[in-house]
Amino acid sequence: MDKNFDLQKYLTNGVESIVAESLRAVLKDPRETAFMLKFAAASKKASKKRAQSAEKGEHIPPFLIASITSSCNLHCAGCYSRCSSATTDTPPKDQLTAEEWLKIFTEADNIGISYILLAGGEPLMRRDVINAAASVKNIIFPILTNGTFINQQYFDIFEKNRNLIPVMSIEGGREATDSRRGEGVYDMLCGNMEKFREKSLLFGASVTVTTENISEISSDEFIGGLAEKGCKLVIFVEYVPMDSDSEGLAPTDSERQLLTDRITALRSIHTDVVFLSFPGDEKSSGGCIAAGRGFFHINSHGGAEPCPFSPYSDINVRDTSLREALRSRLFTALRSGDILADDHAGGCVLYQKRAAVEALLKK
Secondary structure: OOOOOOHHHHHHHHHHHHHHHHHHHOOOOHHHHHHHHHHHHHHHHHHHHHHHHHHOOOOOOOEEEEEOOOOOOOOOOOOHHHHOOOOOOOOOOOOOOHHHHHHHHHHHHHHOOOEEEEEOOOHHHOHHHHHHHHOOOOOEEEEEEOOOOOOHHHHHHHHHOOOEEEEEEOOOOHHHHHHHHOOOHHHHHHHHHHHHHHOOOOOEEEEEEOOOOHHHHOOHHHHHHHHHOOOOEEEEEEOOOOOHHHHHHOOOHHHHHHHHHHHHHHHHHOOOOEEEEEOOOOOOOOOOOOOOOOOOEEOOOOEEEOEOOEOOOOOEOOOOOHHHHHOOHHHHHHHHOOHHHOOOOOOOHHHHOHHHHHHHHHO
């Protein structure tokens, strides 16, 4: 990694850009604008906290991913969470309680984390945790959901708590979405979007990018359709294979560049939509930002992991704090070593270098 690269400045600029784009996206909605202005102030305070920690030699990332349940009602083709056994059909065992998650969310607020992505499994199956998240107003919680549990009770929760942003997973049109997620899911998502638009509630879409759908999901027609439905946030998640049979679905470097170029073009066309890409351009960020460089992951049992696609842990937040988790031996070794900046053929470097990560864990 470039020793002169200022990661703290890079991440702060990134967060400020997201806030600015979010404000622009909701300008026509007084209630959303009022909330985003309050969050903008909270985000600046969080950035100062992270900067103060950095001065003491402690790096706090602005993002956290929290997988709050191991349960899901769907069996989506190629699901990384099922492939790694993080999501199962058996009753959950020894999962963090809502009270434990609230403690985590509160500490995250205290140390300067601004965004916590709630994932699973299907996170809306944990209404108790969703309500806990709602109470931490200085943090925005995008909820990565399959959309099948959204009902009137959830619409009421989203109406009262603007820091909760449902982000529904969609794979493209009806054929692409239903073939991966199940028959009827696409129509259900479109119905949800219409209700969100009618209620003037903020929502987003999460799109898994593969070699098979990259042209469709980055097209003017698809994105324009989402914008017409009222979608204000689109997260492109590059597919990460969890076995050799699906490696051909991971976008290549040239396809990733194509996506980057398309996102730039889409931002100029749809100025009221926020576009994000994960893992994004690692070259501009000095390498992968997992393991606490820009974010980290907590699984449903409390294990702190580099990222959802790298399910390795040597510390549990049940037994310690987020600060201690960020200083774990595994995270420290990854951040100080070369793995996160290693060359790799697209996709996820931690997945492709998993043997090296496992070796670090065993040392």
